[in-house]
Amino acid sequence: MEVRYVSNSLEDTKKLALMIGKNLFRGSVISLNGDLGAGKTTFTQSLALSLGIEDKVSSPTFNILKCYFDGSMPFYHIDAYRLEDGTNANIGLEEVIEGDGVCVIEWGQFIKEMVFEPLDIQIKILDNNSREFVITSNFSKYDVIMEDLKEICR
């Protein structure tokens, strides 16, 4: 199943993130992909907000994993970019991916075998302020999210 959503503003992106966020559950995995500046971090911030997380969410490019525990459930944010060569990939990330909260993974292709049954979100840059979100689900556990999204997507 696949839906597409065009965002013309930050507000639009927030609306989408809230719509997805309200249906997330413990064990949800979101694989987030998009070019530099596409808005992966912005989207993740809104997603975190929907779980009641007030801590500032910033990209874990250096840290690889950041954990947020002040929301309705644990929120894990992984940036696997620095694991590209695979040498340092074995650091127990699978414990938070298949864990007790929501996990958002950027550059998941570098730790493919650990990204467990994800909801795929691809962000494409259309122009300065517009983005297209392509949301793909191959797992029935995300059906509620996908059904809800049909209301605002095409």
Add this chain to the structure above:
Amino acid sequence: MKVLILDSSNTDLSVGVSIDNKIIYKMSYEAWQRQSEFMIPEIEKAVKETGIELKDFDEILCGKGPGSYTGIRIALTIAKTISVMSGAKLKLISSLRMFGNREKKFIALINARSARSYIGVYDHDQIILEDTILSNEEVKKYIFEHPDYEVYGDLNYLNLKGKEPMIIEGMLSFSSLIKEEENPMSSKPVYLKD
């Protein structure tokens, strides 16, 4: 002989003290991702309640994995430090074997993620299957083919019900079968995914 018993290899945090093979102090609770915060305070509490100072332990008994990547390193790092500083002997025990005891035939399991399990199989003092990683399908088959073995661990991820382990008792039970580490400074955890 005074033994300090430590484990944080899975989701729990366990600290115990035994004198001449008798447990005189133990605590164990779920502390997933917070074991590093609580381990030292819990050891301090054990020292205070038993009146045995850290330097007076003859032996440290510690879980070595497999299990949580960070978890197995927390207890081991602390155990190594105490051992090196005080000269206490260091013994490391499989974090699967500690689920049972020397009176039992048992299969011990921990979720290794990606549809796999850490599994170790033990029959009294014998190791039937050395700790390893198997696919969950293989594990289910193994359990089915060995109905005379008790199954230990949190098995919700397999939709099965496992027996709850008694960590401190289990560790102490196997202690006499285990050789002390010759060079505690270089002791390493067992992760099995390396």
